[in-house]
Amino acid sequence: MLKRRGSAVWKGGLQDGTGIISSFSGVLNNTPYSFKTRLVSEDGKAGTNPEELLAAAHAGCFGMAVSAVLGQAGFTADELSVNATLTLETDGVPKITAVDLQITGKVPGISQEQFEKIASDASKTCIISQALNPNINVTKVATLEAY
Template structure:
C-alpha cells in the first residue's frame, strides 16, 4: 500500500519580514499563518517544528496503540508530547532532536512490557524513521 499526503506553503516577502500560509490536502490546515515571528518569537500561528512535533507525537502514539493491540492490550489512554529542537547549524538551522514524553494507562500491562512496546513504536513509526535527529523517549505506565 502506498499513500501520498500533500500540503502546501505560500510565502510572500523576505525571510524575516515576510509571512506565509500553510494548507493541507485534508483541509485541517487552511491558509494557516506562519512567519519568522511565529517560528522564533512566539507570535500566533504555527511553524514547521510544531507541525513535525504534532506529526511525531501522533504517529508514535498510533504505532504504540497498534503494538498494544497486537500484544492483546487495549489502552485506556496514551498521551504523548513531542518536543522538537531547532538548533543553529552554521549559517542555518537544523532539527536536532525530538523528545517524546509518553504517559499511558493500560489495564493489565506491566511496566517492562509497556516500555518494550513503547521503544518498538519509537523506533518504527514512520515519522521516527524519516527524522534524521536524536529521538528520546520518556515512557511511564500510570495506574
C-alpha cells in the first residue's frame, strides 16, 4: 500500500484569506493559493488552486495509464501529451462536474483506431479518473505521427 502526503495552511476568511500548499516530495513547497486564484485568476501568476492541481494530476495519471495500456498492446510511445480541463460548477455548492482529457501521441506503428481504443480503455484504469468519477471525456484523441 502506498501513501502520498500533502499539506495546506489556510489563514483568514474564505474570500480574503490566503493559503500555502506543499507536497511531501517538495515539488510544491509553500505554494500560495487563495479564493481569487480558485475562481478568478486563470493566469496562475498569483498562485495555484486545488482544481488546477487536480487537473494536472489527472493529466499526468492519464498519460501514464495510456502508456501502460500501449505497453500491454506491444507499443511504446515516443511522446504522449495530455491536457486536462476540469469543469467546476460554481452555482450554489461548488462541484466538479466534468474533466475533458485531450491526448495526442507519437506512437511508432500504431493506427489511429488502435490509439483511440487504447486511450478509451486507459480512461477506465487511470487512478485519478476512478477517484474523481465525474463525467470523464476523452476528446480529440489523435496521433501526432504514426510510423
